[in-house]
Amino acid sequence: MTTPTKPERGSGAPGSDIWVRLASGVVLAVVGLAAVHAGGMWFLALVGVVGLLLIHEWNSITIRGGHGAMAALHAACFLGAGAAGVAGRFDLSLWLVLAGVPASALLARGLGKSVLWPALGLPYVALPCLAMIWLRFDATLGTAQVYWLLATIWATDTGAYAAGRSIGGPKLAPCISPKKTWAGLIGGMAAAMAVGGATAAAVGLPHPLGLALVSGVVGGWSQVGDLSESAMKRHFGVKDSSNLIPGHGGFLDRLDGLLFAAPVAAAAIGFGWL
Structure with a gap:
């Protein structure tokens, strides 16, 4: 995870x-x-x-x-x-x-x-x-569901980075995270939809088109999680949550997006929002 x-x-x-x-x-x-x-x-x-x-x-x-x-x-x-x-x-x-x-x-x-x-x-x-x-x-689709969620989060991070670096433009929340842009947010959500939908189809999840849309929402919400963790660290004046992961900081730093996205993904599947 x-x-x-x-x-x-x-x-x-x-x-x-x-x-x-x-x-x-x-x-x-x-x-x-x-x-x-x-x-x-x-x-x-x-x-x-x-x-x-x-x-x-x-x-x-x-x-x-x-x-x-x-x-x-x-x-x-x-x-x-x-x-x-x-x-x-x-x-x-x-x-x-x-x-x-x-x-x-x-x-x-x-x-x-x-x-x-x-x-x-x-x-x-x-x-x-x-x-x-x-x-x-989940007895039948458990592995596939987690693969889909992880692929969606990874695609969001990669798409946001690529779009933010290549397009730039207005900052998303400069007082919290100076590097994040609106282009990065949109690019991350677009990548989440593409990769999430493709992954859902590849691993045999039902309603891959619906999951592609859910993936975009999950990806966007994961970016809110990223910003929220950055705001918390800025409030307390720390750069990294710990030094447990060489070159990365801590687990809060690495999993901030997933921490916000996982409950939304579970709710979307559990309540049939597809």
Whole structure:
């Protein structure tokens, strides 16, 4: 459930650093696709480990010092919600996530911290992870659905970068991400529609034309996720969410688009919005 390198982001001098970024991106993509293909406990292990790392990064950024108790609360709710989802009780999963929001707010108040960011952390991480589990564990189309979603996100990132660099033009949100342009957003959505529709047809998903349209929406929403994570980091004055991924930063940096897109994709499929 990971994405390859996003060319428009990153830091450091050119040269060897680009090879580190590319190597890390390839490794992440291979591991992610292998877990999706294997399914079962392999996929659950990947989602669980990545989810816990995302929780750690979120709380490290938003709670300066003493974030261990909040991370423990979030981890307990996250793992409980995941276990309920694996048992087929996604309704219970959602209730656990919802219950974790006021619990996080109360704990934050007790710690003398801001209430908003801790309350947002659990749903920000848990809902996308639950969406990925729900998509993958479909008995007939699980693997194909996740392949489609990942291909859509990767196409969005690539199309946005290519269009933004080649066309340029007005900035999308210069106060948040100076490099992003409206051309990049449109190019990313167009690439998402083309690749998402083609992937849906290739992996045997029903309604590939409908999924092409959904892919455009999912791709556009993933860009909102990218901007939202950038805004959060800018608010707290950090450049990368962590240094866990060589040449990339952290998992929040790499998965920001997928975190927003996965619940939308699951809702589109679950509610038949095709």
